[in-house]
Structures are given as structure tokens and as C-alpha cells.
Amino acid sequence: MTRTRNSRSILPGFGLSLGFTVAYLGLIVLIPLSAAFIRTAGMSWHDFVAAVSSPRVIAAYRLSFGASLAAGLVNVVFGLVVAWVLVRYSFPGKRIVDSLVDLPFALPTAVAGIALTSLYSPNGWVGRWLVPLGFRVAFTWSGVFVALTFIGLPFVVRTVQPVLLELEPEIEEASSTLGASRLQTVIRILLPELAPSLLTGFALAFARALGEYGSVVFISGNMPMRTEIVPLLIITKLEQYDYQGATAIAVVMLVSSFVLLLLINLLQKWSRRHQAI
Amino acid sequence: MASAIASTLATRPVRAVSHRATRDPAWARWALTAVALLFLAFFLVLPLLVVFVQALDKGGAYFLATVREPDALASIRLTLLTVAIAVPANVTFGVSAAWAIAKFRFPGKSLLTTLIDLPFAVSPVISGLIYVLVFGAQGWLGPWLIDHNIRIIFAVPGIILATTFVTFPFVARELIPLMQAQGTDEEYSAVTLGASGWQTFWRVTLPNIRWGLLYGVILCNARAMGEFGAVSVVSGHIRGETNTMPLHVEILYNEYNIVGAFAVASLLALLALATLVLKSIVEWRQTGTP
Numbered sequence: 001m002t003r004t005r006n007s008r009s010i011l012p013g014f015g016l017s018l019g020f021t022v023a024y025l026g027l028i029v030l031i032p033l034s035a036a037f038i039r040t041a042g043m044s045w046h047d048f049v050a051a052v053s054s055p056r057v058i059a060a061y062r063l064s065f066g067a068s069l070a071a072g073l074v075n076v077v078f079g080l081v082v083a084w085v086l087v088r089y090s091f092p093g094k095r096i097v098d099s100l101v102d103l104p105f106a107l108p109t110a111v112a113g114i115a116l117t118s119l120y121s122p123n124g125w126v127g128r129w130l131v132p133l134g135f136r137v138a139f140t141w142s143g144v145f146v147a148l149t150f151i152g153l154p155f156v157v158r159t160v161q162p163v164l165l166e167l168e169p170e171i172e173e174a175s176s177t178l179g180a181s182r183l184q185t186v187i188r189i190l191l192p193e194l195a196p197s198l199l200t201g202f203a204l205a206f207a208r209a210l211g212e213y214g215s216v217v218f219i220s221g222n223m224p225m226r227t228e229i230v231p232l233l234i235i236t237k238l239e240q241y242d243y244q245g246a247t248a249i250a251v252v253m254l255v256s257s258f259v260l261l262l263l264i265n266l267l268q269k270w271s272r273r274h275q276a277i
Numbered sequence: 278m279a280s281a282i283a284s285t286l287a288t289r290p291v292r293a294v295s296h297r298a299t300r301d302p303a304w305a306r307w308a309l310t311a312v313a314l315l316f317l318a319f320f321l322v323l324p325l326l327v328v329f330v331q332a333l334d335k336g337g338a339y340f341l342a343t344v345r346e347p348d349a350l351a352s353i354r355l356t357l358l359t360v361a362i363a364v365p366a367n368v369t370f371g372v373s374a375a376w377a378i379a380k381f382r383f384p385g386k387s388l389l390t391t392l393i394d395l396p397f398a399v400s401p402v403i404s405g406l407i408y409v410l411v412f413g414a415q416g417w418l419g420p421w422l423i424d425h426n427i428r429i430i431f432a433v434p435g436i437i438l439a440t441t442f443v444t445f446p447f448v449a450r451e452l453i454p455l456m457q458a459q460g461t462d463e464e465y466s467a468v469t470l471g472a473s474g475w476q477t478f479w480r481v482t483l484p485n486i487r488w489g490l491l492y493g494v495i496l497c498n499a500r501a502m503g504e505f506g507a508v509s510v511v512s513g514h515i516r517g518e519t520n521t522m523p524l525h526v527e528i529l530y531n532e533y534n535i536v537g538a539f540a541v542a543s544l545l546a547l548l549a550l551a552t553l554v555l556k557s558i559v560e561w562r563q564t565g566t567p
Binding site (some may be wrong): 009010011012013014016017018020021022024025028029030031032033035036039078081082084085086088089091095097099100101102103104105106107108109110111112113114115116118119124125126149150153169172173182207210211212213214218230231232234235238243246247250253254257258260261265 | 299301302305306309310312313314316317320321322323324325327328331369370373374376377380381382383389391392393394395396397398399400401402403406407408409410411415416417438441442445461464465468469473474477478496499502503504505506509510522523524526527530535538539542545546548549550552553554556557
């Protein structure tokens with residue numbers, strides 16, 4: 001092992017580890033990802049716009065983005081409550097409940113998909129109560145929304161929990177000695193502290209929900225223009241050998257995902273700086 | 278030797294805060310707890326329950342018969358094979374990336390870390406699509422592969438590749454912050470005492486990172502066994518040959534063999550529960566709480 005002037009470290013293995021890392025990254029991730037963009041670059045602008053803005057595609061975008069947004073918002077509200085309860089209160093079985101929150105991470109999406117469909121179909125355990133009341137969930141927009149809520153559930157809880165844990169009680173005590181009621185303290189002091197992590201959790205849940213396939217494709221019914229999500233549309237086009245159309249739509253989704261990823265990274269940086277005060 | 282874990286493992290301890298000024302009124306505590314538990318019961322427990330109840334709906338014999346069918350066994354074998362290749366490959370990558378990033382100085386570290394995170398941002402279906410674009414019949418390597426009679430898409434190698442892509446970041450994301458937090462002191466000491474690179478790694482670094490590594494492997498494994506969207510695109514759904522367990526569940530479900538579908542699904546659900554248990558064990562061991 002030779003020591004060069006610009007030795008980065010006396011530890012060996014830099015060349016090997018970085019070389020393998022970059023090669024593996026390039027082969028498995030970067031080159032295949034670039035295939036989508038390069039393929040689309042070969043399309044004319046006119047064809048590209050036509051492929052990504054046909055009514056069926058627009059309907060799919062509306063469904064995917066809309067349902068993901070709604071599910072994310074529900075998860076923000078309930079995720080905050082769950083995180084609050086898990087951090088601040090005790091009850092028997094709390095440890096088990098805490099572990100269970102990660103179930104949507106661990107459960108295969110296809111299993112979640114058929115389970116939710118079974119629950120909400122007209123003779124399912126939940127569906128049989130909802131349908132007579134006029135709420136059709138399975139095979140409608142609401143079914144997509146329910147599935148995406150399941151999928152995004154852990155994200156807000158897991159981003160808010162550490163922040164809640166690190167909150168110093170002194171802040172609340174100071175607020176209380178200054179005369180604020182408990183509700184005022186929560187709304188005006190604690191919620192702003194939690195805002196960055198809530199936003200991050202929302203963005204993570206939203207990003208995950210956008211691309212979700214397995215949990216949704218069973219309960220949605222997959223009717224074009226009505227309950228067809230974007231990932232399914234991509235698969236349908238692939239099966240029809242419309243590679244160009246599928247890739248064009250995929251590129252739109254990739255760009256949205258990367259923008260979201262960037263946003264999430266910025267949010268996390270902001271919230272870390274916010275906490276460090 | 279204390280090891281500071283900067284990854285998700287550090288956020289695990291669950292304690293109840295009970296200072297007087299920070300206590301919520303009793304009615305609020307009851308109400309919020311009830312809302313939280315009802316929400317979780319409805320959205321988490323209910324789906325889990327329905328899997329197991331439906332799986333056993335036609336009795337244990339039917340369950341066993343479904344799971345022992347040749348196609349089902351083939352799907353289990355394929356799932357296990359995929360995991361046996363994808364997980365070690367990503368572990369090797371994760372360790373290599375964490376070693377390079379944590380123990381050395383070089384420009385472009387945060388770019389590298391962001392690139393490693395990319396597969397998380399990509400929808401599973403698109404993850405499969407990009408491999409079709411490279412290896413499919415109309416893809417970049419398509420004609421070459423056909424000439425050499427190599428099948429990647431609609432065959433097992435494609436499934437393994439797509440699964441590797443989807444589970445790519447898991448181990449690296451656990452190890453990079455962990456090894457960065459642990460620093461380089463111990464490795465330096467080992468080297469100055471005459472250890473070679475490999476010795477340093479095996480006998481100094483590896484014991485330090487073993488819990489983070491195990492955690493990453495557990496997550497990677499769970500995702501690899503359950504991956505559906507990406508595999509669905511590249512697999513071709515050839516019964517008995519290119520169906521993993523999730524795909525087999527889909528086939529049974531689409532044939533209206535609901536109980537059969539849930540039977541195979543219950544195996545995957547058991548895997549998910551085992552994953553949660555193992556995760557918890559690793560977290561408790563790591564943070565030292567009993």
C-alpha cells in the first residue's frame with residue numbers, strides 16, 4: 001500500500017470501494033434510468049405532448065395526484081394524533097402498536113391490495129355496512145384513496161415522532177407560566193415546531209402514493225377515464241407495445257418524483273436547521 | 278464502546294413525558310388515544326385480520342393444498358432465489374458505498390448519496406419499465422441478447438435485476454449515517470497497529486455496524502420478497518416459471534380463487550409480521566432498552 005502525497009486517508013480500499021460503488025450505481029440505477037429519458041428525447045415534441053396529454057392520461061394524472069393529495073392530508077391529521085399518543089401517553093400494548101405502525105412498510109403491496117379490496121367490496125366486512133348507506137368504496141375513487149391512506153400511514157408518524165421526542169418540556173412550561181391555556185400552547189407553540197416534520201412526512205407519503213401500484217390496482221377497478229391510476233396506464237400501454245407512450249408518461253412521473261425528492265431533501269435540511277436552534 | 282446511531286434506529290425509544298405543565302387534560306388524553314387506536318385498528322389491524330381469516334375460510338386442508346401446488350411452490354422458490362441474489366448484492370454495495378463515503382474525503386459525496394436514494398423516488402412500475410427499455414426485445418441490448426439467445430426480460434434474470442433496483446438503497450441508507458457517526462478512529466488505530474485493509478474491515482468495522490447491517494438486511498429482504506409492480510412489468514407472468522409469490526397471489530385472485538389467493542398472501546403476511554418483530558428486536562438491542 002503506497003502512501004501518495006494526496007493520500008485521503010491511511011485506510012486502504014478507497015479505490016476498490018468507490019470504484020465498485022460507482023460502477024454498481026451506474027449499471028443498476030443510472031444507465032437504466034437514463035434509458036427512459038433518452039428514449040423520450042428521440043420523440044418529437046409534438047408526439048411527446050400528444051402522448052402525455054390525451055384525455056385518458058389526464059384523467060389518470062388527476063386521479064393519481066388527487067387521491068395521493070387527499071390521502072396525504074388525512075395521514076397528516078391522523079399521523080400527528082398517532083405520533084402524539086405514542087410519544088406522550090402510555091397504555092398497555094403501546095410497544096406493539098408502535099411496531100405495528102410500520103406494517104404498511106413491511107407488508108407486500110399485493111397482499112394489502114387484495115385485503116383492502118376484500119374489506120371494502122359490497123359483501124366485505126366494511127363494505128356491507130357502507131354500501132347500504134350509499135358509500136361505494138371498492139372500484140371507485142374512494143377505494144384508491146383508502147389504499148393510498150394505508151400506504152402513507154407510517155410516513156407522517158415516523159417523521160413526527162423523533163421531533164416530538166426531542167421537544168423540551170421547558171417550552172411548554174414557559175408558555176404555561178406565561179398564562180397560555182393548554183390548547184393555546186399546543187396550537188401556537190407546538191404545532192409550528194412540528195410543521196417542518198409534518199410537511200416532510202406529507203411529502204414522503206405523497207411521493208410514495210403517486211407511484212403506488214400493487215395496493216391500488218385491485219381495489220380501483222381500473223376503468224379508463226374513471227379509476228385508472230398512472231402506473232396502471234403505463235403497464236397497459238406496454239402491453240399494447242406502445243413503448244413511446246409508456247415511456248413518455250413515465251418520464252413525466254420521473255420528473256415529478258425527482259422534484260418531490262429535491263423538495264423533501266430541502267424540507268429535511270430546513271427542519272434540521274430549525275431543530276438545532 | 279458506545280456507537281452513536283444517526284439513522285432511524287436513534288429515534289426508537291418511546292417514553293411518556295409527564296411534567297405537569299405538559300400534561301393534557303384527562304378527557305383529551307382519552308379522546309386522542311381512542312381516535313389513534315381506532316384509526317390504527319381500522320386501517321392496519323383489519324386488513325391484516327382479513328388476510329388470515331380468508332386464508333383459512335375453506336379449512337386447513339385447502340390451505341395446505343393451495344400452498345403445495347406446483348405453481349405455488351415454484352413461485353416460492355423463485356421469490357427465495359430472487360432474494361438470495363438481490364439482498365447480498367445490495368449488501369455488498371451498501372457496505373462498499375458506506376466505507377467509501379464514511380472513511381474517506383472526496384468531492385461529490387452528497388451527490389453520490391442523493392443518487393443512491395434515487396430508486397426510492399421511482400415508482401415500481403417505472404423501475405420495471407426502464408429495464409424493459411434496456412433489455413427488452415425493442416430495447417438497447419435487445420437485438421444483441423436475441424442473437425446470443427439470452428433471455429432477461431420475461432425471464433428470471435429480469436426479475437432479479439428489477440428487484441435489485443427497487444431494494445437498492447436500503448442497506449446503504451442504514452450504513453452510511455451509521456459509519457459516518459462512528460468515525461474513523463478505530464480503523465486508524467487498527468491500521469497503525471499493522472492490520473491490513475481486510476483485517477481492519479472484518480475485525481473492527483463489521484462488529485461495530487452489525488446491528489445497522491442486520492436492520493438494513495431485514496428491510497431489504499422484506500421489500501424484495503414483496504415487490505409487485507416492478508416484477509409485474511418484467512416477468513411475463515409465465516406460470517411456474519416467472520411468477521414470484523406476489524404475482525401468484527394476483528393470478529389466484531384474478532381467477533376468483535379468493536381463498537387460495539389469501540392462502541399464499543398469508544405466507545407473505547407472516548413474513549411481514551416476522552419482519553416487524555425482527556426490526557423491533559434489533560432496535561431494542563441497539564438502543565439498549567430492555
